[in-house]
Amino acid sequence: MYLGGFQKNSLIDFPGTIACVVFTRGCNFTCPYCHNPDLAAGSAVPAGGRSSGGSGLNQLDLSPCDGPDQEEIFAFLEKRKGMIEGVAVTGGEPTLQPDLTDFLQTVRQMGYKIKLDTNGTAPRVLDALFDQGLVDYLAMDIKTDTDHYPMVMKNPGHLDRVMESISLIMKKAPAYEFRTTCAKPFLTPAIMKNIGKMIQGAASYVLQPCSRNMDMLDPDFAAVDDHFLNVGDMEALKAAILPFVRNTRIR
Ligand code: SF4
Numbered sequence: 001m002y003l004g005g006f007q008k009n010s011l012i013d014f015p016g017t018i019a020c021v022v023f024t025r026g027c028n029f030t031c032p033y034c035h036n037p038d039l040a041a042g043s044a045v046p047a048g049g050r051s052s053g054g055s056g057l058n059q060l061d062l063s064p065c066d067g068p069d070q071e072e073i074f075a076f077l078e079k080r081k082g083m084i085e086g087v088a089v090t091g092g093e094p095t096l097q098p099d100l101t102d103f104l105q106t107v108r109q110m111g112y113k114i115k116l117d118t119n120g121t122a123p124r125v126l127d128a129l130f131d132q133g134l135v136d137y138l139a140m141d142i143k144t145d146t147d148h149y150p151m152v153m154k155n156p157g158h159l160d161r162v163m164e165s166i167s168l169i170m171k172k173a174p175a176y177e178f179r180t181t182c183a184k185p186f187l188t189p190a191i192m193k194n195i196g197k198m199i200q201g202a203a204s205y206v207l208q209p210c211s212r213n214m215d216m217l218d219p220d221f222a223a224v225d226d227h228f229l230n231v232g233d234m235e236a237l238k239a240a241i242l243p244f245v246r247n248t249r250i251r
Contacts, residue, residue, distance in 0.1 A: 001022075001024060001070050001097050001099055001100065001103050002024065002025045002026065002097065003022060003023060003024060003025065003068050003069075003070060003073075004023045004024065004025040004036075004038065004039040004091075004092060005021075005022075005023035005039070005068065006020065006021070006022055006023065006068040006073055006076075007020060007021040007023075008020050008076065009084070010088065013088040013090070013115070014085075014086045014088045014113070014115040014137060015115075015137065015177075017085045017086040017113055017115070017137075018083075018084055018085050018086070019084060019085065019086040019087060019088045019113075019115065020073075020076070020077070020080075020084055020086075020087055020088070021087075021088045021089075021090060022073060022087060022088070022089045022090070023036070023039055023090055023091060023092065024039070024089065024090070024091040024092045024093070024094045024096070024097050024100075025039055025091070025092050026039070026040075026091070026092050026093065026096050027039070027040040027041075027091055027092045027093040027096070027119070028093055028096065028119070028121055028153070028154050028155065028158065029093065029119050029121075029143070029152050029153055029154065030152055030153070030154060030217065031143060031152045031181075031217060032152075032216065032217055032218035032220075032221035033181060033183050033210045033216050033217070033218075033221055033222075033227070034216060034217035035211070035214045035215060035216065036091070036092065036215075037215050037216060037217040039091055039092040040091070040092055040217055041217065070103065074106060074110075077107065077110050077112060078110065081110065081111060084112070085112065085113055086112055086113035086114065086115060086136070087107045087112045087113070087114055087115070088114075088115040088116075088117070089103075089104070089114070089115070089116050089117065090117040091117065093118065093119050093121065093122075094116060094117065094118060095118050095121065095122035095125040095126065096122070100125065100129075101125075101128065101129065101132070101134065104116075104129065104134040104135075105132075105134065108133075108134055113136045113137075114134060114135055114136050114137075115135075115136065115137040115138070115139065116129070116135050116137075116138055116139070117139045117140075117141070118138070118139070118140050118141070118165070119140070119141050119143070119162070120140045120141070120142075120161065120162040120165035120166065120169075121158045121161045121162060121165070122161065122165075123161050123164040123165040123168050126138070126165055126168055126169065127168055127172070130168075130172040130173065130174075135173065135174065136174055136175065137173075137174070137175045137176065137177075138169055138173040138174075138175070138176040138177075139176065139177050139178075139179055140165060140166070140169055140176065140177075140178050140179070141178075141179060141180065141181070142166075142178050142179070142180045142195055142198070142199060142205075143180070143186060144180075144186040144187065144191055144195070145191045145194035145195050145198065146159060146163075146194070146198070147194070148185070148186055148191065149162065151185075151186070152186070163198070166178070166198060166199055170199075170201070170202060170203070175203075176203060176204065177203075177204040177205065177206050178199050178202050178204070178205045178206070178245075179205065179206040179207070179208065179251075180195070180205075180206070180207055180208070181208055181209075181210050182207055182208065182209050182210060182229050182233075182234060182237055183209075183210035183221075183227050183228060183229065184226055184227050184228075184229070185227075187229070187237060188237075189236050189237060189239075189240040190240075192237045192240040192241050193240050193241075193244075195241065195244075196240070196241050196243065196244025196245065197244065199244065199245060200244045200245070201244075201245070202245045202247075203247060204245075204247050205241060205245040205247065205248040205249075206248075206249060206250075206251050207234060207237055207238060207241075207248065207249070207250045207251070208250070208251045209228070209229050209234055209250075210227070210228060210229070212228050234250050235250075238250055
């Protein structure tokens with residue numbers, strides 16, 4: 001795994017679970033408000049560099065790891081058995097990592113619960129992980145409705161994969177949430193109704209306002225007042241989605 005960060009303790013990243021958090025490098029989306037710009041941008045290597053390969057689903061090239069060492073994380077987990085319950089894997093986009101399955105198998109063999117965050121562009125990877133019982137909790141970002149998704153994708157052709165992942169997660173994930181970071185122009189009440197049709201009947205949906213006071217992939221995005229939503233705006237979004245997903249909350 002090409003890692004960009006490691007957090008030893010978290011009470012908020014894995015619902016109901018004391019967890020550590022592993023951050024992977026590289027992402028195939030370009031959300032301008034992304035709060036992990038160093039991870040999302042990754043470090044593309046020139047032609048001839050090491051490719052993500054693996055599933056064959058992803059075309060991103062990633063540089064060798066300059067984050068924490070995977071073996072050090074395993075050593076940490078070995079020592080913390082009984083004190084930490086789970087491992088949350090986030091990014092970047094973790095499913096771009098060719099050895100994600102191997103990593104999760106090792107974590108599982110140590111007895112830890114696993115949460116995985118994803119943007120949903122690798123349904124076949126998710127399907128295989130579900131079949132192997134390597135995910136206990138899945139969190140998938142829903143960025144916007146289908147008309148606007150191409151605004152955040154390096155490859156707009158990945159929209160079909162996003163839709164496939166939604167369907168797959170609702171059928172096979174042991175526990176899951178869909179979640180959306182809310183900022184304009186990606187979220188309006190009209191767009192939220194369209195999202196409602198995409199995820200109708202989902203078990204859980206979380207809306208989180210986009211925080212302005214953090215690093216962003218596109219620093220210019222933070223300079224525009226109109227991109228950011230107030231409490232009333234968030235409540236209007238929630239009202240728009242409730243007819244489709246009853247268990248919607250603002251975090
Ligand atoms: S999908 Fe996530 S990691 Fe990738 S750019 Fe968007 S917010 Fe950042």
